[in-house]
Amino acid sequence: xxxxxxxxxxxxxxxxxxxxxxxxxxxxxxxxxxxxxxxxxxxxxxxxxxxxxxxxxxxxxxxxxxxxxxxxxxxxxxxxxxxxxxxxxxxxxxxxxxxxxxxxxxxxxxxxxxxxxxxxxxxxxxxxxxxxxxxxxxxxxxxxxxxxxxxxxxxxxxxxxxxxxxxxxxxxxxxxxxxxxxxxxxxxxxxxxxxxxxxxxxxxxxxxxxxxxxxxxxxxxxxxxxxxxxxxxxxxxxxxxxxxxxxxxxxxxxxxxxxxxxxxxxxxxxxxxxxxxxxxxxxxxxxxxxxxxxxxxxxxxxxxxxxxxxxxxxxxxxxxxxxxxxxxxxxxxxxxxxxxxxxxxxxxxxxxxxxxxxxxxxxxxxxxxxxxxxxxxxxxxxxxxxxxxxxxxxxxxxxxxxxxxxxxxxxxxxxxxxxxxxxxxxxxxxxxxxxxxxxxxxxxxxxxxxxxxxxxxxxxxxxxxxxxxxxxxxxxxxxxxxxxxxxxxxxxxxxxxxxxxxxxxxxxxxxxxxxxxxxxxxxxxxxxxxxxxxxxxxxxxxxxxxxxxxxxxxxxxxxxxxxxxxxxxxxxxxxxxxxxxxxxxxxxxxxxxxxxxxxxxxxxxxxxxxxxxxxxxxxxxxxxxxxxxxxxxxxxxxxxxxxxxxxxxxxxxxxxxxxxxxxxxxxxxxxxxxxxxxxxxxxxxxxxxxxxxxxxxxxxxxxxxxxxxxxxxxxxxxxxxxxxxxxxxxxxxxxxxxxxxxxxxxxxxxxxxxxxxxxxxxxxxxxxxxxxxxxxxxxxxxxxxxxxxxxxxxxxxxxxxxxxxxxxxxxxxxxxxxx
Numbered sequence: 059x060x061x062x063x064x065x066x067x068x069x070x071x072x073x074x075x076x077x078x079x080x081x082x083x084x085x086x087x088x089x090x091x092x093x094x095x096x097x098x099x100x101x102x103x104x105x106x107x108x109x110x111x112x113x114x115x116x117x118x119x120x121x122x123x124x125x126x127x128x129x130x131x132x133x134x135x136x137x138x139x140x141x142x143x144x145x146x147x148x149x150x151x152x153x154x155x156x157x158x159x160x161x162x163x164x165x166x167x168x169x170x171x172x173x174x175x176x177x178x179x180x181x182x183x184x185x186x187x188x189x190x191x192x193x194x195x196x197x198x199x200x201x202x203x204x205x206x207x208x209x210x211x212x213x214x215x216x217x218x219x220x221x222x223x224x225x226x227x228x229x230x231x232x233x234x235x236x237x238x239x240x241x242x243x244x245x246x247x248x249x250x251x252x253x254x255x256x257x258x259x260x261x262x263x264x265x266x267x268x269x270x271x272x273x274x275x276x277x278x279x280x281x282x283x284x285x286x287x288x289x290x291x292x293x294x295x296x297x298x299x300x301x302x303x304x305x306x307x308x309x310x311x312x313x314x315x316x317x318x319x320x321x322x323x324x325x326x327x328x329x330x331x332x333x334x335x336x337x338x339x340x341x342x343x344x345x346x347x348x349x350x351x352x353x354x355x356x357x358x359x360x361x362x363x364x365x366x367x368x369x370x371x372x373x374x375x376x377x378x379x380x381x382x383x384x385x386x387x388x389x390x391x392x393x394x395x396x397x398x399x400x401x402x403x404x405x406x407x408x409x410x411x412x413x414x415x416x417x418x419x420x421x422x423x424x425x426x427x428x429x430x431x432x433x434x435x436x437x438x439x440x441x442x443x444x445x446x447x448x449x450x451x452x453x454x455x456x457x458x459x460x461x462x463x464x465x466x467x468x469x470x471x472x473x474x475x476x477x478x479x480x481x482x483x484x485x486x487x488x489x490x491x492x493x494x495x496x497x498x499x500x501x502x503x504x505x506x507x508x509x510x511x512x513x514x515x516x517x518x519x520x521x522x523x524x525x526x527x528x529x530x531x532x533x534x535x536x537x538x539x540x541x542x543x544x545x546x547x548x549x550x551x552x553x554x555x556x557x558x559x560x561x562x563x564x565x566x567x568x569x570x571x572x573x574x575x576x577x578x579x580x581x582x583x584x585x586x587x588x589x590x591x592x593x594x595x596x597x598x599x600x601x602x603x604x605x606x607x608x609x610x611x612x613x614x615x616x617x618x619x620x621x622x623x624x625x626x627x628x629x630x631x632x633x634x635x636x637x638x639x640x641x642x643x644x645x646x647x648x649x650x651x652x653x654x655x656x657x658x659x660x661x662x663x664x665x666x667x668x669x670x671x672x673x674x675x676x677x678x679x680x681x682x683x684x685x686x687x688x689x690x691x692x693x694x695x696x697x698x699x700x701x702x703x704x705x706x707x708x709x710x711x712x713x714x715x716x717x718x719x720x721x722x723x724x725x726x727x728x729x730x731x732x733x734x735x736x737x738x739x740x741x742x743x744x745x746x747x748x749x750x751x752x753x754x755x756x757x758x759x760x761x762x763x764x765x766x767x768x769x770x771x772x773x774x775x776x777x778x779x780x781x782x783x784x785x786x787x788x789x790x791x792x793x794x795x796x797x798x799x800x801x802x803x804x805x806x807x808x809x810x811x812x813x814x815x816x817x818x819x820x821x822x823x824x825x826x827x828x829x830x831x832x833x834x835x836x837x838x839x840x841x842x843x844x845x846x847x848x849x850x851x852x853x854x855x856x857x858x859x860x861x862x863x864x865x866x867x868x869x870x871x872x873x874x875x876x877x
Contacts, residue, residue, distance in 0.1 A: 253387035256441025328361025503577030
C-alpha cells in the first residue's frame with residue numbers, strides 16, 4: 059500500500075479522470091481485491107476493468123492481467139522512493155517544489171495524525187471508537203447568538219409553555235442559517251470555534267485534521283494538531299519566545315523530520331493548518347502565558363490557517379487584534395441526530411450492522427414519541443445524545459423515571475466530563491462544590507419558573523446568585539467574596555457547565571427547559587414546610603408546571619403529602635360553584651345508574667361526555683376521555699362487546715348526534731342510526747343473558763361489576779318500544795335540506811335532547827357560563843395530571859384507593875365517604 063497523499067499527487071500528474079482516480083486510490087492505496095473495490099464504488103466489474111485499462115494506458119503500462127498491475131506498482135514504488143523520507147541531505151534538492159515538500163511532510167506525519175485524531179474516547183464507553191465510524195457532520199453559526207442585541211419578547215416568539223402544543227425546542231431555537239462545518243472553517247484563515255460543553259468541538263477539529271491528512275481538505279497544507287492543555291503542561295520549563303515552535307518541532311522530530319528548517323519553511327510560507335484544541339481547558343495559572351504565546355506565534359507566522367476551539371463565553375475577544383473570526387458549533391438537527399444514532403449503535407456494539415440499525419431505528423421512533431419530548435430536547439448535543447443512546451442500549455427503552463436520566467446528564471456536565479479528561483478548573487470551582495452548584499441552580503430555577511421567566515436579564519440572575527449566597531452560613535469569607543462577585547459565578551457556570559446559556563447579549567436562560575423544570579421540581583421536594591408545598595401545589599392548573607409535578611412526585615421517596623395536597627387543591631377548583639357541584643352529583647348518579655355503583659372509571663367517562671358540550675366539536679375523543687383512559691378504562695366505543703361497553707357506546711352515539719346537530723357540523727342522522735343499532739344490540743345481549751348462566755358472562759374488565767344487576771337496570775332503560783319508536787320517528791323527520799334545517803333544526807334538537815334525558819339521563823343543557831367552562835377544563839386537566847403523578851410515584855395503597863375513590867365527586871359526596 060502507498061500513502062494516499064502520494065497517490066493523489068501522482069494521479070493529478072498523469073491527469074487521471076475522476077472515475078480512474080477513484081479506482082487508482084483504492085487499488086494501490088489498500089489491500090482490497092478488485093471485486094471488493096468495485097462493490098465499494100458501486101460499479102460493475104466491467105466498469106472497473108474499463109477504468110483500470112484507462113489508468114494503464116496513461117502510465118504506458120503494457121502486458122496482460124496481473125503483469126500490468128505488478129509493473130505499475132513497481133513504477134509507483136520507485137517514484138515514492140524518489141520523494142522518500144525527508145532528511146537534511148535531501149533539503150537542497152527537494153524544497154524547490156513546495157507542493158512536494160508538503161506531500162513529503164504529510165506522508166511522514168500520517169501515522170502521527172492518525173494516532174492523535176483517528177480515534178476518540180466517548181464517555182462511559184470502555185474502548186476507543188474509530189472517528190470515521192462515529193463522526194457526524196456539524197453545523198456552524200457565523201453570527202454568535204450571545205453577541206447579538208435582542209429583547210426578551212423577540213426570544214419568546216413561538217415559545218409558550220402554557221399552550222397545549224408548544225415547541226419545547228423553541229427555547230434554544232436558532233433563527234439563522236447554518237453552515238456545514240468544513241465550509242465555515244474554509245472561509246476564514248483564522249477561526250475561533252466556540253461551543254457549549256460536549257457540543258463536539260474537539261471531534262470536529264479531529265475530523266478536520268483527518269481530512270487534511272488525506273488531502274480532502276486544505277490539500278496544500280500540513281495538518282498540525284495541538285491540545286493546548288498538553289502544550290501548557292509540557293512547556294512550563296520553556297520560557298523562550300519560541301515555546302510553540304519548539305513544541306511542534308519536537309513532534310516533527312518524533313516523525314523523523316529532524317531539521318527544523320523544514321518547519322520554519324512551512325510556517326513562513328503559510329503551508330500549515332494549525333489546530334489548537336481546548337483553550338478553555340488550560341489552567342488558570344498557565345492561561346495568560348499560553349494566550350500570549352499563541353498571539354505572538356500567529357503574528358509571526360500569519361500566512362497559515364488557524365483554528366482554535368474554546369467553550370463559549372470563556373475567552374471572548376482575546377484574539378481580536380489577530381483578526382480571528384468567531385463562529386459557534388450549533389445543536390444537532392433531526393437529520394444529524396439520526397446519523398449520529400445509526401453510527402453510534404453500529405460502532406459501539408460492533409454486531410451485525412442490520413441488527414444495530416434496527417435498534418437505532420427503534421431508538422429514534424421512541425425518541426419522537428410525545429411522552430419522550432423532554433428527552434428529545436436534551437439529545438441535541440453529542441455528549442447528551444451519547445448518554446441517551448447508552449441508557450437505551452442497556453434496556454431497549456427509556457427509563458420510566460426520567461429524573462434518573464436527567465441526574466446522569468447533570469452529573470456529566472457538572473463533574474464527570476472534566477474528571478474523565480483530567481481538567482481542573484479555577485478557584486471558583488474549588489469554593490463551589492457540586493452540591494452548591496445544584497442548590498444554586500435549584501434556587502434560580504424556582505424563582506424564575508414561578509414568574510414564568512424562561513429568559514432573564516443578566517442583572518436579575520446576578521441578583522439571584524447573590525441572594526443564594528446570602529443564605530449560606532458556612533465558608534463565610536469565601537461566600538462573601540462570591541456574593542460580591544456574582545458576575546464571575548454566572549460566567550463560570552455558563553462557560554464550564556453549559557447549564558445556563560447566554561441567548562442574546564446579557565439575556566440568559568437554562569440550556570434546556572427540561573433542566574429548569576428538573577431544578578424547580580427539586581425545589582418543590584425541598585419545600586419541607588407544609589405552607590411552602592401548598593403554595594407550589596397552587597400551580598397545578600398551570601400547564602407549564604405539568605412536568606414539574608410529574609418529576610417531583612416521581613423523585614420523592616414517599617409522595618403521600620404532595621398527592622394529598624394536589625387532590626385537595628383540585629377539589630377546591632369547583633368547590634364554591636353550586637352549579638358545578640350539581641353537575642358532579644349528576645355524574646355520580648348517572649354512574650350508579652349504569653353499573654349499580656359509582657365507578658371511578660364510569661364517572662370519568664360521563665364527566666368527559668357531558669364536558670364535551672363545554673367545548674367545541676373539534677376536540678378529539680382521545681383528549682376528551684384522557685382521564686378515563688389513564689385510569690385504565692378500556693371502553694370500546696366503536697366495537698362494544700359487553701353490557702357495560704354497550705351502555706357507554708349507546709350514550710356516546712346519542713351524545714355525538716346531539717353535538718353534530720348543535721354545532722351544525724354535519725347530518726346527525728348516521729349517529730342517530732348507530733344509536734338505534736347499539737340499543738338493539740344491548741337488548742339482544744340482555745335477552746341472551748337470561749338464557750345462560752350469568753356467572754359465565756361476567757365482565758372480566760371490572761372485578762367488582764355486578765352483572766346481574768346491570769342487566770336488570772339496562773333492560774329497564776332500553777327494553778321499551780317507546781324508546782325505539784321515538785328514535786325512529788326522529789330519524790324519519792330529518793330532511794337533508796338546508797332550508798328545512800334552518801326552519802326546524804332547533805325544534806328537532808329539543809326533541810332529541812328530551813329523548814336522551816327521558817330514557818338515558820344524558821344530554822342535559824347545563825348552560826355553563828364562560829368561567830364555569832374554564833373551571834371544568836381545569837378540573838379535568840388537573841385530575842388527569844393527578845392520576846399520572848400517582849402512577850409515576852411511590853404512595854401508600856391506602857392513599858391511592860382513597861384518591862381514586864373520590865375522583866370526580868362533589869364535596870358533599872366526598873364528605874359522605876369520609877364519614
